[in-house]
Amino acid sequence: MYALCALGLVISSVLGLLVPWMTRDAINAVSAAREGSASGPGRLLRAVELLALFAVLHALFRYFSRRSLLVAAREVEREMRRQLFSHVIRLPMPFFHATPTGDVMSRMTNDLGAVWLLLGPGLLTLAGTSITWVLAIAFMLRISPMLTGMSLLVAPLVVLLSREYGRAFHRQHRKVQESLASMNATLQENVSGIRLVKAFTLEEREEERFAVDCREYYRRNLDVARTSAAFHGAIGFLAGVGVAFVLYVGGRSVVSGTLSLGGFVAFNAYLAMLAFPTMAMGWVINLFQRGNAAMGRINEFLRLPVESSESGGRAAREAGVPAPACAAGRAVPRGEGAPPYLLEVRGLSFSHEGGGRGETLRDVRFTVRKGEVLGLVGTTGGGKSTLFSLLLGFYPTPPGTILWDGRDAAEIPLPVLRRRVALVPQDPFLFSDSVLENICFGRETPDPAAARDAATLARFLDEVEELPRGFSTVVGERGISLSGGQKQRATIARAVCAGSDFLLLDDALSAVDAETEREIFEGILSAKGERTVLFSTHRMASLSRCDRILVLDAGRIVEEGTHDELLSARGTYYDLYSRQMLARELEDSS
Numbered sequence: 001m002y003a004l005c006a007l008g009l010v011i012s013s014v015l016g017l018l019v020p021w022m023t024r025d026a027i028n029a030v031s032a033a034r035e036g037s038a039s040g041p042g043r044l045l046r047a048v049e050l051l052a053l054f055a056v057l058h059a060l061f062r063y064f065s066r067r068s069l070l071v072a073a074r075e076v077e078r079e080m081r082r083q084l085f086s087h088v089i090r091l092p093m094p095f096f097h098a099t100p101t102g103d104v105m106s107r108m109t110n111d112l113g114a115v116w117l118l119l120g121p122g123l124l125t126l127a128g129t130s131i132t133w134v135l136a137i138a139f140m141l142r143i144s145p146m147l148t149g150m151s152l153l154v155a156p157l158v159v160l161l162s163r164e165y166g167r168a169f170h171r172q173h174r175k176v177q178e179s180l181a182s183m184n185a186t187l188q189e190n191v192s193g194i195r196l197v198k199a200f201t202l203e204e205r206e207e208e209r210f211a212v213d214c215r216e217y218y219r220r221n222l223d224v225a226r227t228s229a230a231f232h233g234a235i236g237f238l239a240g241v242g243v244a245f246v247l248y249v250g251g252r253s254v255v256s257g258t259l260s261l262g263g264f265v266a267f268n269a270y271l272a273m274l275a276f277p278t279m280a281m282g283w284v285i286n287l288f289q290r291g292n293a294a295m296g297r298i299n300e301f302l303r304l305p306v307e308s309s310e311s312g313g314r315a316a317r318e319a320g321v322p323a324p325a326c327a328a329g330r331a332v333p334r335g336e337g338a339p340p341y342l343l344e345v346r347g348l349s350f351s352h353e354g355g356g357r358g359e360t361l362r363d364v365r366f367t368v369r370k371g372e373v374l375g376l377v378g379t380t381g382g383g384k385s386t387l388f389s390l391l392l393g394f395y396p397t398p399p400g401t402i403l404w405d406g407r408d409a410a411e412i413p414l415p416v417l418r419r420r421v422a423l424v425p426q427d428p429f430l431f432s433d434s435v436l437e438n439i440c441f442g443r444e445t446p447d448p449a450a451a452r453d454a455a456t457l458a459r460f461l462d463e464v465e466e467l468p469r470g471f472s473t474v475v476g477e478r479g480i481s482l483s484g485g486q487k488q489r490a491t492i493a494r495a496v497c498a499g500s501d502f503l504l505l506d507d508a509l510s511a512v513d514a515e516t517e518r519e520i521f522e523g524i525l526s527a528k529g530e531r532t533v534l535f536s537t538h539r540m541a542s543l544s545r546c547d548r549i550l551v552l553d554a555g556r557i558v559e560e561g562t563h564d565e566l567l568s569a570r571g572t573y574y575d576l577y578s579r580q581m582l583a584r585e586l587e588d589s590s
Contacts, residue, residue, distance in 0.1 A: 179217040
């Protein structure tokens with residue numbers, strides 16, 4: 001497409017440059033007719049006819065070539081945006097912890113827009129001006145080599161100015177785009193956290209914070225505007241000096257008879273046609289430097305390694321572990337001779353990069369059998385959520401520390417692993433879509449019957465049916481129209497509806513009352529044997545229904561057993577349980 005556009009621009013430029021040439025012939029024909037030449041009127045008519053033909057063809061080729069190039073640039077932009085989004089959503093979790101959402105949004109929108117300006121209007125103007133310059137100079141040399149040489153005396157200064165301007169512009173546009181990303185991040189945080197801003201009456205403080213970002217963005221753009229104005233002013237001055245010399249010397253040549261009046265008019269027409277390309281070079285340099293800076297920021301993301309779909313973690317690749325032989329999407333078979341444990345964790349230790357507080361998990365060891373309901377309890381910040389993230393492969397783990405059906409997690413393709421496990425996170429997240437679409441998010445296509453069954457198990461069905469449009473009700477951004485308990489039950493229904501055989505419930509019932517929690521837990525237990533559950537909670541009463549309980553303290557598993565066994569041991573679990581029961585009694589008595 002770009003090659004065809006370039007050919008069209010060449011033809012368009014040639015036709016456009018033939019118009020002044022025909023103007024020259026027409027003026028010379030008029031001069032010949034005034035001097036009594038019999039061929040003058042015929043030459044004038046032929047020149048005018050050709051001039052009109054070339055003007056019409058020039059307009060047609062210019063329209064189709066420009067339109068095709070801009071459409072091609074939009075197609076490139078669309079493909080780049082699709083590829084960038086596809087890459088970003090496959091980046092590992094540490095990237096999202098370290099990168100502000102506003103920065104990601106800025107690169108996906110503003111930076112890609114700058115790249116389109118480079119690939120569309122930028123390349124179009126560059127190609128058009130370059131072709132016009134070369135062909136116009138050729139026509140000008142045919143008319144008067146001396147005048148052509150004089151008009152090009154300022155060209156070295158234009159090149160020098162353009163080079164320095166381009167360097168300064170690149171630095172300034174990089175800073176502009178960084179300040180824009182910071183401003184977008186502030187905006188995104190305030191819109192997402194608007195309820196907190198209003199609850200703490202921080203509107204004025206956040207307004208000032210955003211104003212600081214706006215002032216910085218304004219100041220950076222002002223630097224760009226000053227540089228651009230200085231460059232265009234200098235180019236305009238140099239162009240004016242060149243035109244003055246040409247008018248003086250060319251006029252004297254016409255008077256002396258060494259240059260025809262038509263040739264002088266045509267030469268000035270070509271010179272005028274070069275004025276816009278010369279001035280436009282500043283704008284083109286602006287677009288190229290801006291697009292170059294934007295592409296550099298986009299490439300920073302594209303160079304980041306994504307999660308591999310062929311192996312379960314970076315550690316496996318670094319250790320040279322071969323890819324598994326099982327097909328993607330197929331569960332590891334269990335049968336005679338199968339490992340006794342569905343999940344086995346061996347000596348798992350982990351610390352977040354830059355956490356500054358040592359290891360989050362230390363030498364964690366436990367096993368889970370198929371169909372078992374396992375409870376997990378511990379102090380706040382003990383590492384429960386981190387453990388769940390590691391089980392899902394959100395962070396790389398050392399080989400041999402997590403095994404599924406006896407197979408090292410580092411050898412299992414991440415899509416296979418994650419299709420087996422459904423997570424209900426501590427912070428429930430819902431998309432701005434219908435209840436049905438949210439509950440069926442883990443399925444390829446929405447299934448109303450499956451959604452209804454999942455909502456029933458999560459004790460959410462009655463409240464869904466009371467919504468204005470039932471399962472078709474749109475819940476708003478992050479499920480803002482639902483209460484905290486409703487959002488938690490919707491996410492539980494989503495995990496159940498996904499059909500995974502292993503549920504990870506990360507303190508997923510903290511926003512529901514004790515009776516609703518008991519009913520949900522009974523629904524989960526009713527499917528015991530078909531589904532394995534690892535359940536993290538701060539409510540000790542729920543743990544009494546678990547087959548086994550793990551007690552996590554300061555990143556270590558310090559106790560393991562049934563509810564009664566752990567109470568009898570009078571250890572950490574007993575202390576947590578006693579404090580919670582005492583607090584409940586005090587609350588009831590008050």
